[in-house]
Amino acid sequence: MTVRKKTEKGAKESRQAEEKGRPESLKPTEVRINIRCRHCFIVDGYTRQEDRCRHCGARLFLIDEV
């Protein structure tokens, strides 16, 4: 009897730990657009907040999406 009680308690605890350790799947995903730089022609993924080329610093244009 004592053994069974212990098992029940342990199962409950592990379930709680599982909920706590759940990976954050609800994290807002950043939308990245592949844009080709007009200056160095390197294609890279950029968020809408980024408007400068990561490689040469030139201005990026959303219409250059590839």
Ligand SMILES: [Zn+2]
């Ligand atoms: Zn560039």
